Amino acid sequence: MSGPASGDIEPVYVQIGRRVRKARNRAKLTQAVVADRTSLSRTSIANIERGEQRFMVHCLLELASALGVSPEKLLPTEAAAETRVQSVIGDISDQNAAQFLKVGLQKAKVLKK
Structure with a gap:
């Protein structure tokens, strides 16, 4: 799923992306390794980390599993x-x-x- 048509980055996706990047760095994983552990491409992981890509809930669950965290850890507080x-x-x-x-x-x- 692509980002908003206007090109604006939606705050919720930026916040999730920051949390994904932080969890990935804590786990000492590359974007490529996370991609291999999910149904997402390395480019999608990079776009998600920048908050530039919308994604479905099942992808959030896959990311959490690949990163070894609960899905709640990736959601904004x-x-x-x-x-x-x-x-x-x-x-x-x-x-x-x-x-x-x-x-x-x-x-x-x-x-x-």
Whole structure:
């Protein structure tokens, strides 16, 4: 599966990719070895690590198995998601709009106070 049509990298895939690379480096494996242990190519592993390739859940399970970690270790944490939301709010140039969005997300319990 290819990346988004617009060429933008989706934050969730970037976060997963970072975790895949970190787990692979901890396990002292090359991208080629991980590819051999999964149904993915070495190029796909590289693209996943850069957050540039969408992939199906079964591939996440294969990656976790190949890397010797649980699938949960490759998924973004709630804290990482909150950091991303805070970053987006910080990028809003209209401070009133940013504050309105922040308060709304806090009330919806998407964002901690």
